[in-house]
Amino acid sequence: MSDLVLLLVTGLGLGALYFIAASGLSLIYGLMGVLNFAHGVFMTAGAYAAWLTMGALPVGWPVAGRLVVGVLVAVTVGAVVGLVVEVVLIRPLYRHHIQQVLVTVGLALAGVAAAQGIWGADPRPVESPAWMSGTTDVLGARLPNDRFVYLLVAAALFAGLLALLHLTRLGLVIRAGVENRTMVEALGINVHRTFTTVFALGGAAAGLAGVLYSQYAGAVSPAQGGSLLIFAFIVVVIGGMGSLTGTAVAAVVVGLVQQLANYYAASGVGDLSVVLLLALVLLLRPTSLKGATA
Amino acid sequence: MTSRTDHLTHPHTPSTTQEVVAGTVTPVASGEGHGARRIVRALPAVVVLAVLAYLPYLPVELPGVLPGRVNGPGSMQLLATCLVIGGIALSYDVLFGRTGLLSFGHALFVAAGSYLLTISLSTWALPLPLAVLVALALSTGLALVVGAIALRVGGIAFAMVTLAFAQAASIIVMRNPGGVTGGEEGRPLDRDAVPDLLVGVANAPYRYWLALSFVVVAWVVVTALVRSRAGRAMAAVRENEQRAAVLGFGTYRVKLLAIVVGSSLGALGGVVHALVLGGSNPHLTTSEFTLSLLVMVVLGGAGSRWGALVGGVLYTYADARLVEVSNAAFLQDLPVVVRQVLSQPLFILGVFFVVVVYFAPSGLTGLGGRLIRRSGSR
Numbered sequence: 001m002s003d004l005v006l007l008l009v010t011g012l013g014l015g016a017l018y019f020i021a022a023s024g025l026s027l028i029y030g031l032m033g034v035l036n037f038a039h040g041v042f043m044t045a046g047a048y049a050a051w052l053t054m055g056a057l058p059v060g061w062p063v064a065g066r067l068v069v070g071v072l073v074a075v076t077v078g079a080v081v082g083l084v085v086e087v088v089l090i091r092p093l094y095r096h097h098i099q100q101v102l103v104t105v106g107l108a109l110a111g112v113a114a115a116q117g118i119w120g121a122d123p124r125p126v127e128s129p130a131w132m133s134g135t136t137d138v139l140g141a142r143l144p145n146d147r148f149v150y151l152l153v154a155a156a157l158f159a160g161l162l163a164l165l166h167l168t169r170l171g172l173v174i175r176a177g178v179e180n181r182t183m184v185e186a187l188g189i190n191v192h193r194t195f196t197t198v199f200a201l202g203g204a205a206a207g208l209a210g211v212l213y214s215q216y217a218g219a220v221s222p223a224q225g226g227s228l229l230i231f232a233f234i235v236v237v238i239g240g241m242g243s244l245t246g247t248a249v250a251a252v253v254v255g256l257v258q259q260l261a262n263y264y265a266a267s268g269v270g271d272l273s274v275v276l277l278l279a280l281v282l283l284l285r286p287t288s289l290k291g292a293t294a
Numbered sequence: 295m296t297s298r299t300d301h302l303t304h305p306h307t308p309s310t311t312q313e314v315v316a317g318t319v320t321p322v323a324s325g326e327g328h329g330a331r332r333i334v335r336a337l338p339a340v341v342v343l344a345v346l347a348y349l350p351y352l353p354v355e356l357p358g359v360l361p362g363r364v365n366g367p368g369s370m371q372l373l374a375t376c377l378v379i380g381g382i383a384l385s386y387d388v389l390f391g392r393t394g395l396l397s398f399g400h401a402l403f404v405a406a407g408s409y410l411l412t413i414s415l416s417t418w419a420l421p422l423p424l425a426v427l428v429a430l431a432l433s434t435g436l437a438l439v440v441g442a443i444a445l446r447v448g449g450i451a452f453a454m455v456t457l458a459f460a461q462a463a464s465i466i467v468m469r470n471p472g473g474v475t476g477g478e479e480g481r482p483l484d485r486d487a488v489p490d491l492l493v494g495v496a497n498a499p500y501r502y503w504l505a506l507s508f509v510v511v512a513w514v515v516v517t518a519l520v521r522s523r524a525g526r527a528m529a530a531v532r533e534n535e536q537r538a539a540v541l542g543f544g545t546y547r548v549k550l551l552a553i554v555v556g557s558s559l560g561a562l563g564g565v566v567h568a569l570v571l572g573g574s575n576p577h578l579t580t581s582e583f584t585l586s587l588l589v590m591v592v593l594g595g596a597g598s599r600w601g602a603l604v605g606g607v608l609y610t611y612a613d614a615r616l617v618e619v620s621n622a623a624f625l626q627d628l629p630v631v632v633r634q635v636l637s638q639p640l641f642i643l644g645v646f647f648v649v650v651v652y653f654a655p656s657g658l659t660g661l662g663g664r665l666i667r668r669s670g671s672r
Contacts, residue, residue, distance in 0.1 A: 029450070033450070035450045035453060035454070037585075089648065092652070093651075093652075097450070098396060099651050099655065101396065101450070101453070102588070102592055102647070102651045103648050103651050103652075105585050105588060105589065105647075106589065106644045106645070106647040106648035106651065107644065107648065108585070108644075109582075109585060109586070109589065109640050109641075109643065109644035109647070110640065110641045110643075110644025110645050110647075110648070111644075112640070113635075113638035113639075113640035113641035113644060114635045114638065114641050116638055117634040117635045117636070117637050117638040117641060118631055118634050118635060226581070226582075230457065230458070230461045230581065233454045233457060233458065234454070234458050236454070237451055237454045237455065237458070241450070241451065267469075268465060268466075268468075268469040271461075271462070271465045272462050272465060272466065275458050275459060275461065275462035278455065278458050279443050279455075279459075282443060282444075282446050282447060282455060283443060283446065
């Protein structure tokens with residue numbers, strides 16, 4: 001029983017991380033049809049920004065305080081990077097989806113290489129507040145506290161994005177754009193500005209994901225963003241590309257499946273079963289994916 | 295806005311593909327000069343092949359370009375690696391450039407060829423010819439299964455699904471099940487199981503010729519495929535899949551064929567890669583390798599044999615040699631951060647790639663071809 005509780009909570013925590021990473025990806029794909037390979041770079045940028053900020057702040061501050069500042073900086077950095085990438089690199093290639101993918105691939109390669117050149121390929125340890133590395137006893141299971149943080153952040157992000165999508169004018173434009181972009185343009189709405197906003201939003205979410213994942217892994221490394229990105233891709237595909245609720249459900253399922261299979265089968269089987277899950281979804285419900293047009 | 299995007303022609307829009315197709319496929323003959331023209335067209339490839347085949351007899355030093363003499367073991371090994379990767383890029387172009395399939399899983403089949411060879415030589419103790427056959431047959435079967443599943447979705451979703459499959463393979467290889475893949479260390483080639491000619495530093499030229507013959511095989515297969523009915527159906531799918539479907543092509547089967555042929559060639563490349571480099575390396579399974587294949591093909595020019603081959607060779611060469619750039623004298627005055635970044639070949643290649651996507655959408659060979667035509671018309 002206690003094992004199961006532990007697995008469920010750690011699985012949910014992992015799913016929360018996947019959701020934070022995938023939410024921006026899903027928004028960007030849904031509205032703009034851009035498969036953003038540079039999302040991993042956004043995450044890495046956020047992780048390193050937080051790491052540098054935490055190192056630069058006075059040591060006298062409590063770790064939690066420095067982490068909060070680090071998260072704020074990471075979110076800002078992610079948003080700025082997303083904004084710049086959209087305006088400078090993606091916008092001129094509007095309607096050339098393959099080229100957009102290619103440009104983000106180039107960015108992903110160059111960004112990881114740049115981080116590797118400056119800070120080295122080896123993981124650098126990150127500080128984490130004492131409470132987050134501790135555990136809480138629930139139903140006899142010793143649950144790591146950081147998972148609750150991820151869950152809370154993911155839930156807040158999900159609620160925030162849903163509110164944004166359904167309660168604001170920007171959200172209305174985004175939802176309409178996902179549905180039929182040409183029609184929105186024909187109605188005289190500047191979709192380009194919305195694209196930039198969505199990319200900045202996605203970048204901010206990616207920055208957040210980067211910090212939290214570095215907390216989860218206990219270190220920052222250049223390749224970190226890329227490894228999280230692959231699972232984020234899988235989550236986006238299983239969730240039905242462009243659907244935020246679908247992404248949330250898929251993230252939880254993927255996180256749980258991965259944890260449970262890793263424990264009950266063998267270490268590493270979890271990652272494989274996620275891919276199997278993807279294959280199953282494709283075989284059973286290929287039409288649920290809106291990815292037929294590229 | 296429009297004026298900026300106008301020159302960024304999509305590689306698959308008719309205007310550019312016409313150029314590409316004209317450069318690679320013999321146009322339908324109109325008259326007797328057909329045979330002669332075909333020979334003239336094949337001439338550059340034959341000359342390049344002859345020059346490449348002669349390189350191991352060339353005791354010249356090219357300072358800064360190659361490490362040591364051209365026919366020295368260092369240069370020979372580097373050139374052999376470049377050629378193998380060039381051939382693998384050629385096999386990837388069957389999917390990406392010829393059929394318009396944006397696959398991120400090609401590394402899976404290359405790695406399958408490489409690992410199945412080393413495993414069947416060492417673990418299953420098969421003789422070399424049988425091991426090669428086993429590696430090719432199993433990889434082709436894998437391509438059939440993965441392709442059949444992944445093709446249930448199209449476009450960007452297909453890209454993601456193939457990426458996920460390749461990632462699964464990468465995880466398996468890293469976990470080292472039963473000790474067969476060697477985990478992060480990779481699996482060395484069983485030296486006793488391969489002919490002496492392919493082993494040892496002194497025999498680097500033979501490995502070079504092996505790599506060269508793989509490129510020739512890939513070139514011939516791709517040429518034959520492109521000129522066949524299936525090849526034309528692939529081009530039709532690439533240009534406009536809906537139109538091809540309406541015209542009565544079984545687009546699913548055409549795409550699956552492209553995946554199977556491209557992947558089998560890729561697996562053969564993996565086999566040769568293992569023989570040339572003396573083992574299987576887990577780097578072959580990573581998504582980074584697939585992405586670099588895509589970068590190679592686009593750099594050189596998608597949908598063109600020269601493009602994919604030149605892209606693969608240049609990329610591998612640059613990746614191996616650009617490290618020297620960071621030691622160059624003119625860089626020593628730059629700030630440390632800039633030098634650190636420039637010391638990463640992938641950074642330079644990534645930025646260069648973005649530039650090519652913007653300003654030379656038909657790749658380096660397309661750019662070269664355009665310059666030649668322009669100077670010729672004046």
